[in-house]
Amino acid sequence: MATDVSPQNCGPALHLRNLYNNEPFNATLRRRCLKCRAASGSQTSYPFLLALNYNHLHRAAAKLTQLYNSKLVGLYLGPLPAVVVNDHDTVRQVLQCSEFDGRPDLFLARLRDEQYARRGIFFTDGDSWREQRKFFLKTLHEYGFGRRNETVEQDLQTGLTELIALLKDGPKHEHERAIVDGSTGYAVCPQMFFALFSNVLLRMLTATRLEREDQAVLFEVGKCSLAFHRQGDDYGLALSYIPWIRLLLPGFSRYRLLREVNQKANGVIRSLVEKCEQTYNEDDIRCFIDAYIREMRQTGSKPTSGGYAFGFECKRKREKRVIVRLKIANPIPLPSADDQLIIGCADFLVPAFSAIPAKLGLILERLVAHASVVEKMYTEIDRHVGQSRLPLLDDRTHLLYCEAVLREALRIDTLVPSGIPHVATTDTELAGFQIPKGTLVINGLDYINHQEEVFPEPYTFRPERFLSEEGNVSHDQDRSVPFGAGKRVCAGETFARNALFLTITTLVQQFTFTVEHSPDPEQHLTGVIRTAADFKIKFTAR
């Protein structure tokens, strides 16, 4: 019987092997080694992580990696075995391997749906996920998503022109007064960006873009979206592992707030779907929602048929079983086939509403702290674009330093610090460890984007690390992983990169920035994504 309780002897390697081979733990070891409680297979792991760093679970996981000197840390999240992967090459291996393409069944994801079903793309897997992801991407692509497209670029330009007018001339409409203070000129970040990208998505989804005076609803949904991103956590909250906690502590468990903000946002999306349904004409497919309605009608997944159809053709008995169980505790309205469409649209709208704005907030913070970087960007923009027009995506091939700044910003303040959890869909192996089917795999994106062997001086903001000696953006040199990779790579990567490029180059071209208080990355909030706390920033015209 092992009695040595040093961390080296009861490190994660031992725990993983014990856990996954189903061999019993050495009881003495388990009881006595407090340092290893998190990895010991006891169900206290999630609270242990919270105890290590309540506000930033990715940092708690980094501490465990350090403590055990291991790139893989095994732990239990409630009843679910999990492994945190904190190593660049191993994370890449996970992302490229289809055996890790599953997603856990988290209550945090289910509470987004009216019937607490697993729907959409983010948090689903298997055939339904493949079918829906393919349909969404292929069809949205036709409306300009994720590629060069004149209408999309024009919409982004129009949105930026509206934003410039708001910042230069002050608010014109009631909803804008909460965003920009007309007397001091300070704007609130990231809220100031809520309408910019969601409006572009809106055109693809519904064929309609909202004019400036009608954008109040975008700011309202933006608030809900940001609340979800901030109030969730990157492991799914305790709610996901002990869902009944919501019945005892609806406020403390954050269930009430998360349910409310999701229902509010879904209500707006539902009204968009209903509008398209009322004016639907099979001979005139105007937008993504029309195309989805046509697909539902052609495949028999009719809105009036009810049922728990996940996708177009695959009705899932498994879904039905879970819903019936949940129904006992929660009387819920009858489902409609539109529900999948609504959560699918939310999967694209929510990041447009708040992930890109949150990222812009983080970038602006870095720029405020690095005046010399802004000067170099401005010089480059002035040389290649000038002042007579706004930057275009075509300018990207010339604005190489600006591009490097964006890549460095995406790396240093990794937006999704723990990625979105994956699940092993079969018994498999990773870095010499056996990983049984059903194990959650948490990719430490923030950790690997700061791994010293890959990014020397990882905490220094240095855009030059992405430039070759000739000053070109070197794709070989960009080993950062802000958007994931493989089959589950961020579905909005191209859209997000384009949007960030146009917005940041336009703001640098037009304005200088000052903030009320110096930004402090230590004060960032970690939810589902990383955000800077709301801050006020003044844009002064150049």
Ligand code: HEM
């Ligand atoms: C700077 C902005 C963004 C960053 C850094 C980002 C990052 C990520 C990451 C890390 C994942 C998880 C990948 C994985 O599971 O391994 C993800 C998934 C996803 N993202 Fe993004 N994202 C951004 C913006 C967007 C936007 C604007 C959209 C849509 C308009 C979007 C749509 C999605 C979807 C649908 C998924 C789920 C993909 C799937 O599970 O198949 N993202 N994103």
